[in-house]
Amino acid sequence: MTTLLSALREDLDAARRRDPAARSLVEVALVYPGLHAVWTYRVAHRMWRRPGLQFPARLVSQLARAVTGVEIHPGARLGRRLFIDHGMGVVIGETAEVGDDVVLFHGSTLGGKSMRKGKRHPTLGDGVVVGAGAKVLGPVWVGDGAQIGANAVVIHDVPPGAIAVGVPATIRLRTPAAPFDVEVDDPAIYI
Template sequence: MSILGTIREDLQAARGQDPAARSNVENALVYSGLHAIWAHRVAHRMWVVPALRGPARVLSQLTRFVTGIEIHPGATIGRRFFIDHGMGVVIGETAEVGNDVMLYHGVTLGGRSLEQVKRHPTLGDRVTVGAGAKILGPVVIGEGSAIGANAVVTRDVPAESIATGIPAVARPRTTKEKLVDPNSYIDPAMYI
């Protein structure tokens, strides 16, 4: 996909996920989550070229300074990713984020090991992660799942589940919950 096409998709995701989003121009100018995502997309392209890893890290740290969102350039991020509010979001080097994923502020996709292995989470497509949630280690969050606000996840979460609490406990979505339009606003806190 072209860079312009990716930007359009990201803007569309912002408008689809945030009821306060008014226009693409306004969102492009003021949404720190979009700025962090766009900078990450550039830094990640640099990261895959070994000679550009240093500059990629510099770009990611400058982005952190400006937006309050830290995304390691080694992290793999899918299409139509959206970070709402953004401040305090941390995404580690080996994290993998699927398509149509939404994170709220204060989310950590962190590691539990110092070993040079896959040590950060993998989020499937259409995952929503509530404010303040911590997903730690090389766990897999199945597609279509929601992680409640302030949950601490250290184990895999099956697809189409809701995980809440400390430590997080997953349960399947009910039939009613599955009927919610994924393009409408979904607040993970409503599952607590």
């Protein structure tokens, strides 16, 4: 139980650090649906791994979906310090694997492209950012530190540190002259 509690605390701290609008740990703990979805997933995933508890695990995950607007299959494998910003509409499929320190924005999907059994959802490396409304579909691999732009549709692997944008997504290698993370007060966006 200590391990679960430390994981829940890590999730709380990660949300507080990553959201500049967060004013306190209490606020984050009480009103962040993405955090509540991750916490509920952590309980449901433990149930999922025990024989005879898959159905109750699915019930728990569906209850979380109804309350938070975030659907995380209890069979998915999520890393440490996942932050789901805003949350509404996020979907994470059964065979998805998510690394540590990943950020998912609202409306993003880690989904499948086929109905066959086996690995059919994406694998995200550590430090990946998936923009609002983005869809990462199929058993693709997204490398460490990669960024998926808002509303992109990713159906091919994305190398570490790259940026994927568009429909279907094209890969752009990150350069100092073309960063993905632009600050609102950055004068370069007005040029």
